[in-house]
Amino acid sequence: MIPESSPEPSLRERKKRRTRGQLRDAAIRLASEHGPGGVTVQDICREVGVSPRTxxxxFDCKEDAFFVWDQQLTRMMLAQLARRPLDEPPMASLRAAIEEVLPAAGADENWPARRRLLAEHPELVGRLAHSLRTSEDLTAAELGRRLGVPAESLHPMLLAGAAMTALRTTLVTWAPRTGVKGLQRHLREAFAEIEAGLPGPS
Structure with a gap:
């Protein structure tokens, strides 16, 4: 069996996470001050002291820096999913893989500012939906590989869609004061609701 917890991230990985966090902090701060349309990638990079290439x-684009879940986190989640035992139920594998990555999302302190941005600039919602759909497609591809079926077939797409819905709902309804442990617990509750067939409010 593969252990539930992953090893501590390397120094290189910690530096990457720090840079990513600094870019995200700068993007949200500038967008809160000037509006998303008043901020460029160059502005964000100037604040952090890195190049646009970095x-x-x-991030794929400026808007992706406003969201807590992005394609780097998706890649981290997929790497965790690939490590799960092949005989494990797919939903259990998905929950465990997402739960491993949540600390990198839950440590972000910009939740109030991010929620204000999404509420005040509804044009960002479309980009968020696109980002999550990309994550969903990549997840379906990995599930298809694990299950030995085409990624575009019904089962892996339903599993990926349910998992991304659980993740999105968890992030939206989580109370940040409960911390990362609360976020992970909230995710487990969301998956449990889905697996039970959504019997009713808990």
């Missing part, structure tokens, strides 16, 4: 190592 920015695009972490």
């Amino acid at each position: 920015f695009f190592n972490y």
Whole structure:
């Protein structure tokens, strides 16, 4: 069996996470001050002291820096998913893989500012939906590989869609005061609701 917890991240990985966090902090701060349309990638990079090339190592576009879940976190989640035992139920594997990555999302302190941005600038919601759909497609591909079926077939797509819905709902309804442990617990509750067939409010 593969252990539930992953080893401590390397120094290189910690530096990457720190840079990613600094870029995200700067993006949200500038967007809160000037509006998303009043901020450029160059502005964000100038605040952090890195090049645009470095920015695009972490984010596909400026808007992606406003969201807590991005493609780097998706890659981390997929790496965790690939490590799960093949005989484990797919939903259990998905929950465990996402739960491992949540600390990197839950440590972000910009939740109030991010929620204000999404509420005040609804044009960002479309980009968020696109980002999550990309994550969903990549997850379905990994599930298809594990299950030995085409990624575009019904089962892996339903599993990926359910997992991304659980993740999105968890992030939206989580109370940041409960910390990362609370976030992980909230995710487990969301998956439990889905696996039970959504019987009713808990």
